[in-house]
Amino acid sequence: MRAQWEQRISESLVEQFHNVQTEEEIEAGFTDVLSFGTAGIRSTFGIGPGRLNKFTIQKFALGLTKYLRNITNEPKVLIHFDTRHLSQEFANEIAKVLGTNGIEVILPETFKSTPELSFAVRNLKTTAGIMITASHNPKNYNGIKVYGPDGGQLLTEPSLELSRYIDTVEDPLNIQTDDLETLQERGLILPFKEETTKAYKDAVKELVGSFETSQTKTVLTSLHGTSLPLLSDVLEDLSYRNYVVEEAQSKPNGDFPTVNIANPEAEDTFDLGKQLAEQEQAQLILATDPDADRIGVVERYEDGSTRYFNGNEIGLLLMYLRNQQLSGDQHKYIIKSVVTSALSEKLAQSLELGVINVLTGFKYISEQLKNLEDNASQLVLAYEESHGYLVDDFSRDKDAIQTAALLIKYKEELAQENKTLKGVLDNIYQEHGHYKDKTLSPTFEGAEGREKIKQIMNDFKQLETIDIEHLTALFIENYITKESLNVKTGKTQTIHLPETDLIKFIFEEGFIAVRPSGTEPKMKLYFSLDVENLDGVIEEFEGKFNLK
Known part of the structure; x- marks a missing residue:
């Protein structure tokens, strides 16, 4: 499989990034899975099915085509893109796939912001909106966010459905598209009008x-x-x-x-x-x-x-x-x-x-x-x-x-x-009260890092109480089981929110929460406590749970 992809490097849009990557980084493009999750797609550039490139972008677009056709007979899509590397190129590739398959696309000539997209989807009454961005991630990242007609990002069930359609695209290296000019002449790719802005x-x-x-x-x-x-x-x-x-x-x-x-x-x-x-x-x-x-x-x-x-x-x-x-x-x-x-x-x-x-x-x-x-x-x-x-x-x-x-x-x-x-x-x-708030994002790279994150979260899920100096524990909220445990009585109550991989420790003084990042090889640690020495609490918590 790798040989087929390497033959197409010059077409991939990411050759300049591929040329400076290590062998380990290149190989990760073939071992990692690039999936459309609940936060959309976010990844680094490179060749292979596990990285962002022309072919994985086209695969996404063809899956989106199938998803939209299942919703309505005449879908209409608005695409915006930011100033990141390849954002405009990726937007063009998505527009070409959608247009070639008969879906009307509105595409601006220059970069636009996320709030403009969210507003314009509602204003123009499109079936969906696509934002090419990786928000605040490092410069070697990009991504795709998909919005529904209400101007909000797709929720869990629609995201899973879209992901299933993307997975049905078996040969991303051979997706045929017409060029932009042809599609514009046919009225399938339309300009974004400044009256919307x-x-x-x-x-x-x-x-x-x-x-x-x-x-x-x-x-x-x-x-x-x-x-x-x-x-x-x-x-x-x-x-x-x-x-x-x-x-x-x-x-x-x-x-x-x-x-x-x-x-x-x-x-x-x-x-x-x-x-x-x-x-x-x-x-x-x-x-x-x-x-x-x-x-x-x-x-x-x-x-x-x-x-x-x-x-x-x-x-x-x-x-x-x-x-x-x-x-x-x-x-x-x-x-x-x-x-x-x-x-x-x-x-x-x-x-x-x-x-x-x-x-x-x-x-x-x-x-x-x-x-x-x-x-x-x-x-x-x-x-x-x-x-x-x-x-x-x-x-x-x-x-x-x-x-x-x-x-x-x-x-x-x-x-x-x-x-x-x-x-x-x-x-x-x-x-x-002078609550002190701090968010930490310890990084755990590679396959070993993913396993460590999984193990840390599993350890947290086993806890029936938590002992941190100067804090008085009240509840442990497990958002996977959707249960809130009273650490004093041992009784549980149901959390009426969707399931997610998050543990939250509630204290008289505030809370500490932990979750894996949805887009990067990191954990997210949230501290919000009315204490004199927050750094001391953080140091004890990190040491106790092997988070450094």
């Missing part, structure tokens, strides 16, 4: 409202991704022009040359933004990831000092400030993941907001939004701790564009009262 910008404008003052100066950086010029256009429409762009870091570039990793969760991605803020005497720095679904925030003060806000803290600020902004006596609520800060529920309860908990993955938030479409309740915020937020559901995935515009507006309103975001957050901590 205008409709998205208008929706953000309606949410945020025009700026009456612009005392706050903001530094914007796209981390070489898709948020600019879209975000700057939105701000201009809102009559806010007191911003500067970190130009070197905002040129589209799949190598992400100015950062270690294009992820606003990493504080060092703000280094250039902080330098520019110092030069410009700016008070706010906003960074978005490559597909503009996640956002990071740094506030700068008169003395030149700065404050970086983690994903949980941004969520607390948005919840509090958005709730202040909303008037009326209708029921208001938030949606959050089960690994979001323990403080989020305490704050929501104090604000008399309903709380809907969902599993990790924004598609579960999208599902709740769809279920609540006819409900008179008011969404205040939907979010995950990993810097993904949605305030208005005109898009149904994480939306850094609407979030950025709102944060600037809130910062401006606070500035008029000589207040800061940090001051608001400090008041929340003072009233409800």
Whole structure:
């Protein structure tokens, strides 16, 4: 099999990546399985059925064709792509397969963001949307996310069904397609009209409202991704022009040359933004990831000092400030993941907001939004701790564009009262407890690493109690068995959420949660605790369960 693939390297689109790979990396392309999971497809480039290349992309597209034909006689698909390596090429290959099989495709000429796709799927009433992105993963990754007509990512059952159709494609090396020009002439590949982008910008404008003052100066950086010029256009429409762009870091570039990793969760991605803020005497720095679904925030003060806000803290600020902004006596609520800060529920309860908990993955938030479409309740915020937020559901995935515009507006309103975001957050901590939140992602590479992750999770699932110094254990929640164990009484209760590989330890002081990553050879460890020495707790936990 490998020989057949190697004969086609020049056609694979990934020859430049293949040529610098080790023999072990190349072989992994034939031993690993590239599957469409509940988070879509995400992988590195290379030849073979286990890596992203022209042929595995075409296999996905042919499977998608079969899936769509099973849903409707006349499917219509919207494709967007980010600034990563091969994103546009992969988008073109998918469009060619779909078009050759008689499916109408809307394809833009240039990169677009994830929130634009989510909005446009609903606006254009397409059967599905496809986003070519690996979000904030390293530069040698790319991926595919599939969206339903509601603008949310496919849920578990549709994802499994699509995966089964993809698996029926037996010979990915010999999928025939017409060229783009022919399909465009036949009206099967259509241009993406800018009036749809205008409709998205208008929706953000309606949410945020025009700026009456612009005392706050903001530094914007796209981390070489898709948020600019879209975000700057939105701000201009809102009559806010007191911003500067970190130009070197905002040129589209799949190598992400100015950062270690294009992820606003990493504080060092703000280094250039902080330098520019110092030069410009700016008070706010906003960074978005490559597909503009996640956002990071740094506030700068008169003395030149700065404050970086983690994903949980941004969520607390948005919840509090958005709730202040909303008037009326209708029921208001938030949606959050089960690994979001323990403080989020305490704050929501104090604000008399309903709380809907969902599993990790924004598609579960999208599902709740769809279920609540006819409900008179008011969404205040939907979010995950990993810097993904949605305030208005005109898009149904994480939306850094609407979030950025709102944060600037809130910062401006606070500035008029000589207040800061940090001051608001400090008041929340003072009233409800200074919870410390930290997410760790230990890496376990290769087949040995996969086995270690599996063994660690199995060990956690056997626990009937947990003993960590300075913490008082209350419950162990096993989301595989969907049981919550009271460690004091030994009694169990059912968890009314879908099954997933997650263990959550509930303490009087907060929680610790563990799960394997769905897209990388890593584990995710979540700590949210009202303790003096969080690092000490982490060190004890890692040592006790062999997580270093």
